[in-house]
Amino acid sequence: MVVLYVLIALLVLGVLVTANWYLWRRLFRDTTARPGPVRRAGAAVIAGGWVLAVGALVAERAGAPFWLQQVLAWPGFLWLALSIYLLLAVVAGEIVRPLVLRVLARRKQAAADGRQEQPEPEPEAEPVHEPGPGPKSAPVPQPSRRLFVSRVVAGVGAAAAVGTVGYGTYGVLRGPRVKRVTVPLAKLPREAHGYRIAVVSDIHLGPILGRSFTQKVVDTINSTRPDIVAVVGDLVDGSVRDLGPAAAPLTRLEAPSYFVTGNHEYFSGAEQWVEEVRRLGLRPLENARTELPWFDLAGVNDVAGESEGHGPDFGRALGDRDTARACVLLAHQPVQIHDAVRHGVDLQLSGHTHGGQLWPGSLIAEAANPTVAGLERYGDTQLYVSRGAGAWGPPTRVGAPSDITVIELASTRA
Incomplete structure (x- = not known):
C-alpha cells in the first residue's frame, strides 16, 4: 500500500512538473529570442507561486498561526486558480x-506575388549622400x-486567464445571489403550501473569507x-479560536436556524x-430530528465524521x-441520498460540490457525486444540491456562481 501511495505521489509530481515546464516554455521561453532575465523571472514566478500555494495548503491543514495563514492564502490560492486558466x-x-502562422504566411506570399506582377520602374540615378560626421544608426531587427505569433498568443492567453480569475474572484467577494426553487411534496399539508427554507452551504470562513463575508450572507438570508x-x-476552515469572530454575525439570523456538519468541520474541530x-x-x-408543525426536519452528520466515531x-x-x-433531511454530501431513499425521506438538502467551483472542475464533481447542483429525483425522494455561498481554496468561481437557495415547499393538495 505504501508503495502504491509513493507511485501515485510521484505520478502527480511528474504531471505538475511537466505542466509547469510547458507553461514556462509557452509563456516565457517561446516569447523571447534568447536566454535572459525574462526567462529567469518567469521561472521564479511559476516556482514561487507554487511555493506559496503549497505553503497556504499546509499552513491551513497544520493549524499554523492565523496571521501566517492569511499572509499565504491570498497569493497562494489565487495562484492555484490562475495556473489552471493559464494552462x-x-x-x-x-x-x-x-x-x-498559416494566415501570416499566406499574406506574405500574396504580397510577394503582388510585387512580382507590378512592372519594374525605370532606374533612376540615386542621389549621392555625403557621409555625415555622426555614427550610422543600425537597423532595428524585427x-x-x-x-x-508566440508573443501574441501568450499575451492574449495570459490576459484571458487573469480576466477570468479576476471576475471569478469578484463574484465570490461580492456575496452569493438568491436562487428560488419550488419543490412539490405529496405529503405536505395544504396549510404548509409556500413554506420557505433558506438553504446555505459551504460558506468556508477562513483566512480569506471572514466576518464581513458572513455579514453579507446573513443580510442576504434575512432579506x-x-x-x-x-x-x-x-x-x-479553521478553529473556533481563529474564526469565532468571523462566525459571530450568525447571531443576527432572524429565522429559526439549523445546522449539520460538513467534512471541513471535521478538519477544524467539529465538536x-x-x-x-x-x-x-x-x-x-x-x-x-425535530417535528415542525407540518413536516419533520432531520439532520445527519457528514460521512467524514466516521473517522472520529x-x-x-x-x-x-x-x-x-x-x-x-x-420529511426534509439536511445532509452535507449528495452521496447520502441513497440512504435517504431507503429511509423514505421526501427531500434531501445538500451542498459540498460547489457546483464544481472552477470549470472544468464540474466534470470531476459529476464523476464523484450523483447530483452536482440543482434539483433531481431519486425514486420518491428529491435531492436539492446548492452550489454554496463561499469558496474553498481560491476565493474564485468560474462557471459555478455562488448562491443561497430559497426552497419553497408546495403542497400537491393545495
Missing part, C-alpha cells in the same frame, strides 16, 4: 498558433513571424424572510464548532418517525 489558455493556443434557515455544512454554532443561536441536528446515523435520525408526515 488552459496555452493549450487553447496550440489550436490558434498554426492557424495564425522579430521572426514565429516569435511574433428573503424565510420560515427557517438550513446551514448544510462546511461553515468553516467545538457544534458547541459554537449552538452558542450563536443555531440548532445543530446531530443525527437528530461520529458519522451519519440514519436510523437514529429517522428510524421511529411517523412516515405519514413529510
Whole structure:
C-alpha cells in the first residue's frame, strides 16, 4: 500500500512538473529570442507561486498561526486558480498558433506575388549622400513571424486567464445571489403550501473569507424572510479560536436556524464548532430530528465524521418517525441520498460540490457525486444540491456562481 501511495505521489509530481515546464516554455521561453532575465523571472514566478500555494495548503491543514495563514492564502490560492486558466489558455493556443502562422504566411506570399506582377520602374540615378560626421544608426531587427505569433498568443492567453480569475474572484467577494426553487411534496399539508427554507452551504470562513463575508450572507438570508434557515455544512476552515469572530454575525439570523456538519468541520474541530454554532443561536441536528408543525426536519452528520466515531446515523435520525408526515433531511454530501431513499425521506438538502467551483472542475464533481447542483429525483425522494455561498481554496468561481437557495415547499393538495 505504501508503495502504491509513493507511485501515485510521484505520478502527480511528474504531471505538475511537466505542466509547469510547458507553461514556462509557452509563456516565457517561446516569447523571447534568447536566454535572459525574462526567462529567469518567469521561472521564479511559476516556482514561487507554487511555493506559496503549497505553503497556504499546509499552513491551513497544520493549524499554523492565523496571521501566517492569511499572509499565504491570498497569493497562494489565487495562484492555484490562475495556473489552471493559464494552462488552459496555452493549450487553447496550440489550436490558434498554426492557424495564425498559416494566415501570416499566406499574406506574405500574396504580397510577394503582388510585387512580382507590378512592372519594374525605370532606374533612376540615386542621389549621392555625403557621409555625415555622426555614427550610422543600425537597423532595428524585427522579430521572426514565429516569435511574433508566440508573443501574441501568450499575451492574449495570459490576459484571458487573469480576466477570468479576476471576475471569478469578484463574484465570490461580492456575496452569493438568491436562487428560488419550488419543490412539490405529496405529503405536505395544504396549510404548509409556500413554506420557505433558506438553504446555505459551504460558506468556508477562513483566512480569506471572514466576518464581513458572513455579514453579507446573513443580510442576504434575512432579506428573503424565510420560515427557517438550513446551514448544510462546511461553515468553516479553521478553529473556533481563529474564526469565532468571523462566525459571530450568525447571531443576527432572524429565522429559526439549523445546522449539520460538513467534512471541513471535521478538519477544524467539529465538536467545538457544534458547541459554537449552538452558542450563536443555531440548532445543530446531530443525527437528530425535530417535528415542525407540518413536516419533520432531520439532520445527519457528514460521512467524514466516521473517522472520529461520529458519522451519519440514519436510523437514529429517522428510524421511529411517523412516515405519514413529510420529511426534509439536511445532509452535507449528495452521496447520502441513497440512504435517504431507503429511509423514505421526501427531500434531501445538500451542498459540498460547489457546483464544481472552477470549470472544468464540474466534470470531476459529476464523476464523484450523483447530483452536482440543482434539483433531481431519486425514486420518491428529491435531492436539492446548492452550489454554496463561499469558496474553498481560491476565493474564485468560474462557471459555478455562488448562491443561497430559497426552497419553497408546495403542497400537491393545495
